[in-house]
Amino acid sequence: MKIVIVGSGAVATNLAYGITTTTRYQVEIAARNPQKAKDIADGLELKVKVVAINKCDKNADLYIIAVTDKAIEEVYKELLKRISPEAPIVHTSGSTSVDVFGENARMVGVLYPLQTFSRNRIIDLREIPFYLEAEDEHLKRTLIKLVEELEANWDWLDSEKRKAIHVAAVFACNFTNFMLACANEILEHEGLNIAELKPLIEETVTKAIESDNPISVQTGPARRSDNRTIFLHEQYLKNRPDLKDLYASISQKIMRKFE
Amino acid sequence: MKIVIVGSGAVATNLAYGITTTTRYQVEIAARNPQKAKDIADGLELKVKVVAINKCDKNADLYIIAVTDKAIEEVYKELLKRISPEAPIVHTSGSTSVDVFGENARMVGVLYPLQTFSRNRIIDLREIPFYLEAEDEHLKRTLIKLVEELEANWDWLDSEKRKAIHVAAVFACNFTNFMLACANEILEHEGLNIAELKPLIEETVTKAIESDNPISVQTGPARRSDNRTIFLHEQYLKNRPDLKDLYASISQKIMRKFE
Numbered sequence: 001m002k003i004v005i006v007g008s009g010a011v012a013t014n015l016a017y018g019i020t021t022t023t024r025y026q027v028e029i030a031a032r033n034p035q036k037a038k039d040i041a042d043g044l045e046l047k048v049k050v051v052a053i054n055k056c057d058k059n060a061d062l063y064i065i066a067v068t069d070k071a072i073e074e075v076y077k078e079l080l081k082r083i084s085p086e087a088p089i090v091h092t093s094g095s096t097s098v099d100v101f102g103e104n105a106r107m108v109g110v111l112y113p114l115q116t117f118s119r120n121r122i123i124d125l126r127e128i129p130f131y132l133e134a135e136d137e138h139l140k141r142t143l144i145k146l147v148e149e150l151e152a153n154w155d156w157l158d159s160e161k162r163k164a165i166h167v168a169a170v171f172a173c174n175f176t177n178f179m180l181a182c183a184n185e186i187l188e189h190e191g192l193n194i195a196e197l198k199p200l201i202e203e204t205v206t207k208a209i210e211s212d213n214p215i216s217v218q219t220g221p222a223r224r225s226d227n228r229t230i231f232l233h234e235q236y237l238k239n240r241p242d243l244k245d246l247y248a249s250i251s252q253k254i255m256r257k258f259e
Numbered sequence: 260m261k262i263v264i265v266g267s268g269a270v271a272t273n274l275a276y277g278i279t280t281t282t283r284y285q286v287e288i289a290a291r292n293p294q295k296a297k298d299i300a301d302g303l304e305l306k307v308k309v310v311a312i313n314k315c316d317k318n319a320d321l322y323i324i325a326v327t328d329k330a331i332e333e334v335y336k337e338l339l340k341r342i343s344p345e346a347p348i349v350h351t352s353g354s355t356s357v358d359v360f361g362e363n364a365r366m367v368g369v370l371y372p373l374q375t376f377s378r379n380r381i382i383d384l385r386e387i388p389f390y391l392e393a394e395d396e397h398l399k400r401t402l403i404k405l406v407e408e409l410e411a412n413w414d415w416l417d418s419e420k421r422k423a424i425h426v427a428a429v430f431a432c433n434f435t436n437f438m439l440a441c442a443n444e445i446l447e448h449e450g451l452n453i454a455e456l457k458p459l460i461e462e463t464v465t466k467a468i469e470s471d472n473p474i475s476v477q478t479g480p481a482r483r484s485d486n487r488t489i490f491l492h493e494q495y496l497k498n499r500p501d502l503k504d505l506y507a508s509i510s511q512k513i514m515r516k517f518e
Binding site (some may be wrong): 185237249 | 327328329354373374375377380382386387388419420422423424425426427428429430431432433434435436437438439440441442443444445446448449451452453454455456457458459460461462463464466467468471472473474476477478479480481482483485487488491492495496501504505506508509512513515516
């Protein structure tokens with residue numbers, strides 16, 4: 001099976017790495033900036049060919065568009081100048097509907113890896129859930145074959161549910177990271193660092209996931225409606241209005257849950 | 260060494276369990292509700308004596324008040340009816356100053372275990388950082404002896420810095436849990452569950468801590484100022500105003516960081 005991955009970002013790089021190291025599929029990376037893609041591929045010693053999009057393999061078994069959400073449509077149009085409109089093609093975005101490929105496209109779908117990727121941090125694809133969407137039977141089989149070869153967990157998921165997962169992931173991942181960033185900002189001000197909180201953070205996450213229902217294990221001043229402590233904490237943050245606002249508004253939301 | 264732990268909540272229970280299982284110290288639990296404390300101690304097969312506060316050992320080497328913040332002062336006054344004002348005594352609160360014991364108290368301090376405790380979930384105290392505060396040399400030695408016997412990590416920390424750690428812990432622990440609760444609420448609405456996001460959450464936390472500076476690894480729509488995706492997500496949450504507000508306000512704070 002020949003796969004063309006379009007993109008040179010963290011998702012494209014991680015997919016290329018995973019596919020070339022755990023399957024026998026041939027991978028070609030097609031990028032708007034092939035030199036950048038080539039540097040990354042060389043750095044990771046990937047066994048891939050890197051080309052410009054308008055030079056990509058015309059007869060691949062699957063095209064995976066792994067670019068930022070807003071570039072998907074443009075990249076797709078660029079691809080269509082080179083390949084047949086009948087070619088099997090997917091994107092990897094959580095919040096983009098499959099409709100981005102237009103109403104008449106037939107062999108189109110989604111291969112959404114639910115993970116936060118960084119370019120310089122390779123993640124084992126077997127640890128990641130993949131959410132697939134496709135109408136066409138041939139494309140369905142192609143996608144299943146790929147994720148099975150990768151030994152990844154996978155499931156079918158339509159565009160609406162995928163959007164729910166993506167919104168949930170923003171809370172669970174992006175916003176969680178931001179909470180840790182706020183904690184670190186407070187600690188650094190006192191010559192301390194987020195590493196001090198490592199056992200606490202790990203226990204929090206373990207407990208939340210094991211509970212199957214994180215709100216049932218909510219703790220802290222807001223959970224107890226401990227207005228005295230909330231007041232002391234807001235006083236402590238009085239010279240940092242952004243942190244103080246955030247502290248107040250999240251505490252308020254937690255209290256409302258337990259009214 | 261004889262230790263009296265005052266309290267029957269999660270902190271008291273975890274301390275009693277840790278001290279009785281890893282040291283040779285004698286532990287007595289003194290509680291406002293001794294029957295409740297006794298049931299918990301029996302459930303955990305703790306080798307402790309459980310008594311009412313006004314019946315506690317008068318000659319212990321250390322008294323640890325492990326009750327909710329707002330009850331510390333009252334419990335302390337109750338203890339003083341029974342024990343000498345010269346007895347070595349500490350509380351376990353992150354956000355309460357050592358001044359809660361009054362200006363004239365001499366043998367007073369703080370033993371703050373930085374962890375989120377649940378009554379029915381025993382945590383290995385060796386994994387937890389303890390922050391200590393004391394002026395008196397004898398009390399200092401007593402506290403060091405205890406944490407060293409527990410094989411715990413520990414450090415001295417004054418009341419002001421301990422407050423910083425506690426505020427940071429609210430962000431890193433209580434607010435993080437609430438972000439996971441919001442994610443779960445969104446997922447459950449689609450027949451899914453927080454467990455789907457486990458690999459994503461674990462990678463997020465690992466990456467944030469390893470980076471030593473979580474804001475440097477911030478990702479997501481707000482980080483990219485991807486207003487299109489933010490709009491779609493807010494649309495998706497339009498019937499759940501609390502979630503939508505929270506999504507909007509945290510996204511805005513993240514965007515401001517990268518302006």
